Amino acid sequence: MRPRRPMDNFLFHNPTQLDFGTGKERLIGQHVAAHGVRKVLLAYGSERIRRDGLFDTVVASLAEQGVAVVPFGGIVSNPLLSTVREAMAVARRERVDGVLAVGGGSVLDSAKAIAAGVPHPGDVWELFLRTAPITQALPVFAVLTLAATGSEMNAGAVVTNDATQEKFAIQSPLLFPKVSVVNPALMQSVPRDYLAYSAADIIAHSIEGYFTATVQPRFHSRLTEAIVNTVIDTTETLLADPTHYAARAEFAWAATQALNGTLYAGTAGYSYPNHMIEHSLSALFNVPHGAGLSVVMPAWMRWYSRRHPAQFERFAQQVFQVQGAEAGIAALQAWFDKIGTPTRLSQLGIAPDELPATVENVLGNARYFGLADLYTREVVQEILESAL
Amino acid sequence: MRPRRPMDNFLFHNPTQLDFGTGKERLIGQHVAAHGVRKVLLAYGSERIRRDGLFDTVVASLAEQGVAVVPFGGIVSNPLLSTVREAMAVARRERVDGVLAVGGGSVLDSAKAIAAGVPHPGDVWELFLRTAPITQALPVFAVLTLAATGSEMNAGAVVTNDATQEKFAIQSPLLFPKVSVVNPALMQSVPRDYLAYSAADIIAHSIEGYFTATVQPRFHSRLTEAIVNTVIDTTETLLADPTHYAARAEFAWAATQALNGTLYAGTAGYSYPNHMIEHSLSALFNVPHGAGLSVVMPAWMRWYSRRHPAQFERFAQQVFQVQGAEAGIAALQAWFDKIGTPTRLSQLGIAPDELPATVENVLGNARYFGLADLYTREVVQEILESAL
Numbered sequence: 214m215r216p217r218r219p220m221d222n223f224l225f226h227n228p229t230q231l232d233f234g235t236g237k238e239r240l241i242g243q244h245v246a247a248h249g250v251r252k253v254l255l256a257y258g259s260e261r262i263r264r265d266g267l268f269d270t271v272v273a274s275l276a277e278q279g280v281a282v283v284p285f286g287g288i289v290s291n292p293l294l295s296t297v298r299e300a301m302a303v304a305r306r307e308r309v310d311g312v313l314a315v316g317g318g319s320v321l322d323s324a325k326a327i328a329a330g331v332p333h334p335g336d337v338w339e340l341f342l343r344t345a346p347i348t349q350a351l352p353v354f355a356v357l358t359l360a361a362t363g364s365e366m367n368a369g370a371v372v373t374n375d376a377t378q379e380k381f382a383i384q385s386p387l388l389f390p391k392v393s394v395v396n397p398a399l400m401q402s403v404p405r406d407y408l409a410y411s412a413a414d415i416i417a418h419s420i421e422g423y424f425t426a427t428v429q430p431r432f433h434s435r436l437t438e439a440i441v442n443t444v445i446d447t448t449e450t451l452l453a454d455p456t457h458y459a460a461r462a463e464f465a466w467a468a469t470q471a472l473n474g475t476l477y478a479g480t481a482g483y484s485y486p487n488h489m490i491e492h493s494l495s496a497l498f499n500v501p502h503g504a505g506l507s508v509v510m511p512a513w514m515r516w517y518s519r520r521h522p523a524q525f526e527r528f529a530q531q532v533f534q535v536q537g538a539e540a541g542i543a544a545l546q547a548w549f550d551k552i553g554t555p556t557r558l559s560q561l562g563i564a565p566d567e568l569p570a571t572v573e574n575v576l577g578n579a580r581y582f583g584l585a586d587l588y589t590r591e592v593v594q595e596i597l598e599s600a601l
Numbered sequence: 602m603r604p605r606r607p608m609d610n611f612l613f614h615n616p617t618q619l620d621f622g623t624g625k626e627r628l629i630g631q632h633v634a635a636h637g638v639r640k641v642l643l644a645y646g647s648e649r650i651r652r653d654g655l656f657d658t659v660v661a662s663l664a665e666q667g668v669a670v671v672p673f674g675g676i677v678s679n680p681l682l683s684t685v686r687e688a689m690a691v692a693r694r695e696r697v698d699g700v701l702a703v704g705g706g707s708v709l710d711s712a713k714a715i716a717a718g719v720p721h722p723g724d725v726w727e728l729f730l731r732t733a734p735i736t737q738a739l740p741v742f743a744v745l746t747l748a749a750t751g752s753e754m755n756a757g758a759v760v761t762n763d764a765t766q767e768k769f770a771i772q773s774p775l776l777f778p779k780v781s782v783v784n785p786a787l788m789q790s791v792p793r794d795y796l797a798y799s800a801a802d803i804i805a806h807s808i809e810g811y812f813t814a815t816v817q818p819r820f821h822s823r824l825t826e827a828i829v830n831t832v833i834d835t836t837e838t839l840l841a842d843p844t845h846y847a848a849r850a851e852f853a854w855a856a857t858q859a860l861n862g863t864l865y866a867g868t869a870g871y872s873y874p875n876h877m878i879e880h881s882l883s884a885l886f887n888v889p890h891g892a893g894l895s896v897v898m899p900a901w902m903r904w905y906s907r908r909h910p911a912q913f914e915r916f917a918q919q920v921f922q923v924q925g926a927e928a929g930i931a932a933l934q935a936w937f938d939k940i941g942t943p944t945r946l947s948q949l950g951i952a953p954d955e956l957p958a959t960v961e962n963v964l965g966n967a968r969y970f971g972l973a974d975l976y977t978r979e980v981v982q983e984i985l986e987s988a989l
Contacts, residue, residue, distance in 0.1 A: 220785075220850035222622025227615070233867065234610025397608075431834070432851045435827035443820040462608035463820045466867060475863070479621065479854060 218428045220479035227474050229366045230392045233466065235458075237394045238267065238356050241313070242274035244392040248352050250311035252281040254304045256324045258288045258316045262358070267399065271315055271356055283307045291495045291502065292319040294338060294374040297326045304331050304351075313354040314390075318362025321355050325370035325388045328353045338374060340383050347385035355393040359403050360465035361411035361503060363418060363472025365393035373496050378574065380492035381581060395469065397461035405452060409554040410503025411468070412448040416441055416545075417487050417506040418471040424517060424524055427482030434524070437476055438531045443467040445532070448552055487513050489582045490596065493574035500561045507554040508561060511546040512600035516592070518542065558600050568597055606816045608867035615862050617754045618780045621854065623846075625782045626655065626744050629701070630662035632780040636740050638699035640669040642692045644712045646676045646704045650746070655787065659703055659744055671695045679883045679890060680707040682726060682762040685714045692719050692739075701742040702778075706750025709743050713758035713776045716741045726762060728771050735773035743781040747791050748853035749799035749891060751806060751860025753781035761884050766962065768880035769969060783857065785849035793840060797942040798891025799856070800836040804829055804933075805875050805894040806859040812905060812912055815870030822912070825864055826919045831855040833920070836940055875901050877970045878984065881962035888949045895942040896949060899934040900988035904980070906930065946988050956985055 232240060245253060253275065255268075262268045272282050285300045304312070304327055314324035330337035332349040339345035357365050364370065368388045373380040403411070423429065423437045444467055450460035470476075477483065487509045494505035518525040518538040529541025533548075549556050563571070572593050579588040620628060633641060641663065643656075650656045660670050673688045692700070692715055702712035718725035720737040727733035745753050752758065756776045761768040791799070811817065811825045832855055838848035858864075865871065875897045882893035906913040906926040917929025921936075937944050951959070960981050967976040 219847035220622070220854070222625065224618060224620050226618040230612060230614040232612050234608070237610065430847065430851050430854075432827065432831040432855055435830060436824065439820065439823035439827050442823060446819070459607035459818065462867065463818045466608065466818075467820055470863070475858070479850065 220430050221428050221481035223478045225474060225478045226386070227366060227389065229389045231366055231395060231469065232392060233395045235396055235398050237396050238270055238399065239274050241271055241354065241356055241392075241394055242276070242278035242280055244394070245275060245280050245311060245313060245354055246278035248311070248391050250280060250352060252283065252307065252309045253311045253313045253354070254300065254307070254309045254327065255282050255284045256288060256300060256312060256314050256316070256320050256327065257284070257286050258290075258320050260286060262315055265402065267315065267356070267358070271313075283309055288316065288320045288323045290319050291373050291380070291499055292323040294326075294372050294376070297323055297330060297337060297372055300327045301330045301337065309351070311352045311354065313356070315356045315358065317357065317359030318364045321357070321362070321364040321390070322370035322372060324353050324355070325350075325364070326372050326383060327351075329383060329385065329388060341372065341374070341381040347383060347387055350385065350387040353388060353390045355390050356399075357393060357395045357465075358399050359407065359411060360395070360397075360400060360468040361414040363469055365390060365395060366469045366473040371492070378496045379577065379581070380496040395465055397458060397465045400461055400465065401456055405455070406553060407501070407503075408448065408451055408455075409552040410501045410507070412444050412503070412552060413507035413510070413549060413554045414503035415444050415468045415471050417510060419476065420510075420528070421485045421487055422477050422480055422483040423528070424514070424521065425483045425486065426480040428480050429524065430479060433476055433480055434527065440467045440471050440476070441532050445548065452552060484582065484584055486517070486584065486588065489578045489584060489588070490575050490593070492578055493571055494561065494563070497571060497574055498561060498563055504555050504561060507549040507556055508558055508600050509596075511542055511549070511556055512596050514542045514545070515539070515599060516596050558597070565601055568594070571597060608818050609816050609869035611866045613862060613866045614774070615754060615777065617777045619754055619783060619857065620780060621783045623784055623786050625784050626658055626787065627662050629659055629742065629744055629780075629782055630664070630666035630668055632782070633663060633668050633699060633701060633742055634666035636699070636779050638668060638740060640671065640695065640697045641699045641701040641742070642688065642695070642697045642715065643670050643672045644676060644688060644700060644702045644704070644708050644715065645672070645674050646678075646708050648674060650703055653790065655703065655744070655746070659701070671697055676704065676708045676711045678707050679761050679768070679887055680711040682714075682760050682764070685711055685718060685725060685760055688715045689718045689725065697739070699740045699742060701744070703744045703746065705745065705747030706752045709745070709750070709752040709778070710758035710760060712741050712743070713738075713752070714760050714771060715739075717771060717773065717776060729760065729762070729769040735771065735775055738773065738775040741776060741778045743778050744787075745781060745783045745853075746787050747795065747799065748783070748785075748788060748856040749802040751803075751857055753778060753783060754857045754861040759880070766884045767965065767969075768884040783853055785846060785853045788849055788853065789844055793843070794941060795889070795891075796836065796839055796843075797940040798889045798895070800832050800891070800940060801895035801898070801937060801942045802891035803832050803856045803859050805898060807832075807864065808898075808916070809873045809875055810865050810868055810871040811916070812902070812909065813871045813874065814868040816868050817912065818867060821864055821868055822915065828855045828859050828864070829920050833936065840940060872970065872972055874905070874972065874976065877966045877972060877976070878963050878981070880966055881959055882949065882951070885959060885962055886949060886951055892943050892949060895937040895944055896946055896988050897984075899930055899937070899944055900984050902930045902933070903927070903987060904984050946985070953989055956982070959985060
């Protein structure tokens with residue numbers, strides 16, 4: 214068993230206002246105006262929000278407060294740097310003084326990239342390569358329509374550079390949304406498959422640190438298990454009844470807490486290997502992030518659990534009430550199968566002859582994540598092969 | 602079983618910066634100066650902090666940043682309004698522009714009362730009686746030396762009016778500490794009995810909502826159990842080894858999270874009956890707050906569990922791995938006995954002939970808390986008698 218090392222020093226500060234509940238999207242104008250913003254770029258994805266009335270509700274709320282709106286649609290899942298650049302050009306030309314994301318994690322992450330990119334004198338990708346610091350950002354706001362990424366209450370964003378096929382991240386306290394509106398009722402129209410992918414994503418956020426941290430206090434493990442168990446039971450409720458508000462709300466609040474800093478404050482030595490590997494799958498094959506994660510996780514867990522079995526035994530017991538690391542991993546994989554998120558690369562349409570290019574891309578991520586010493590070519594190959 | 606009602610709407614916003622870990626008290630000067638404060642009232646309790654060097658460390662850190670210091674000592678446990686008034690007079694005379702608490706919850710709560718009272722044109726007790734609103738407050742900072750009350754990351758404060766023997770509270774977003782330093786190593790000198798009282802206090806904060814909320818999502822129950830289980834196991838470790846930093850740190854971080862808003866966001870219809878009853882014990886008999894709570898809790902739980910047994914059965918199972926409401930309550934009471942915090946009024950030196958005055962004071966609190974309909978004279982009498 215790993216020795217119980219003391220908690221690491223940390224500074225916890227999460228200034229985001231989370232306005233949670235039914236009808237809260239009608240308050241977004243007040244929130245934006247309260248932060249002194251007069252003209253927002255309204256970033257969104259598909260035109261669905263125009264058809265279902267959310268776009269009009271948001272615009273009306275902004276108009277009531279005298280906030281001008283510059284709409285920018287067309288942001289796709291696994292959001293692209295090229296789109297961020299287009300939006301930045303619009304934002305600069307229109308001289309907006311804030312960015313409002315109406316959508317899920319992809320729209321929000323794009324909004325953060327736009328917010329950091331607009332005042333940056335150099336190329337925005339420098340901020341992702343960490344060759345230039347983020348020293349300013351437009352204020353970011355959000356109306357969330359899908360719960361998964363936790364971006365609504367954290368300071369990070371992930372974007373794919375479509376020119377280089379790199380899926381990299383930015384992080385800065387300036388990128389905490391000022392206000393995020395989370396109305397679980399808006400999430401009732403999330404399709405079943407995306408609900409399952411979202412569940413996989415939240416579980417991935419929860420367990421990366423849980424398994425990899427060299428300092429992982431028992432308190433933090435307990436909080437993590439509370440989140441994972443909540444995701445599991447609310448997902449099952451929602452697959453049976455997508456209109457179940459109580460489950461939708463718990464699912465959303467658990468998603469936020471999985472990545473708002475609480476689970477990581479005081480831990481140390483953690484890494485994000487599942488995200489590192491998955492980012493290659495979505496960068497190369499444009500698979501949904503959560504679907505990629507549910508493929509990677511069981512494979513990574515089997516490889517990694519041989520190194521550190523104790524925490525995997527705990528996971529098996531506390532989440533699935535089974536004994537032993539392998540039984541816990543098998544139970545998670547079976548659960549992914551049951552809810553309808555993939556667990557094999559073949560289900561994502563990725564064939565064995567695509568492994569070499571995938572391994573190569575992962576190795577690039579490993580260098581970016583600072584994990585190249587552990588995740589060698591042989592290791593990455595082994596993990597991916599076991600997921601075929 | 603109580604029906605599973607959906608989560609309530611909420612606005613979550615906790616702007617406090619929590620600077621956690623060894624040596625962090627040496628950064629307090631930077632934090633205070635970063636908020637533009639030039640002269641602080643340094644509120645503290647006993648002179649112990651002068652002997653053990655903490656006072657000098659804090660003053661030196663402030664001096665390095667050019668922040669002037671006006672010391673104000675002598676704040677006692679169950680802090681008194683008369684002391685708050687004295688401190689306010691000093692703060693006004695010296696024209697401080699911030700209040701820094703160095704101590705535990707009593708010092709911090711007094712600092713908040715001072716911070717709200719100084720700019721208030723009327724009498725400070727009006728703010729507690731809610732007959733005047735809190736519209737301004739000096740910025741509050743803290744260096745915590747005892748973990749229990751959660752005041753370091755919330756917007757409330759409790760003070761006893763020694764003239765009227767009322768123990769009442771203020772609450773305002775203006776009272777979130779700007780920065781709280783939590784160094785678990787500073788808490789190694791907390792005496793064993795106060796450690797046990799603190800454990801009881803944290804458990805009380807955790808379970809008031811857990812048992813009373815009419816909307817209590819399962820996610821929130823799981824988070825609460827993570828906190829209670831952490832308090833239980835770290836308290837046992839600390840009683841065996843007070844220098845155990847890892848346990849001290851988990852205990853402290855759990856204490857903060859028990860009352861920083863997370864456990865309550867989205868719940869509804871909760872109340873604080875154990876605090877309501879205990880406040881009378883500490884107001885009338887000046888017993889340590891946590892010691893009063895460990896007496897009240899089992900008695901209250903036995904009375905209340907007859908009304909809502911399901912959540913008590915859950916508590917028994919998830920915290921003590923026993924079956925049935927009464928077994929869980931008995932296990933908690935036995936645990937309080939084991940760690941050395943009282944479970945009977947007689948242990949607090951409160952005799953049967955003091956019950957009538959106590960009941961009367963509790964009824965005053967019940968009106969203040971808006972709970973007079975449920976907590977009638979007969980009910981309060983029954984609960985207190987069962988705790989004799």
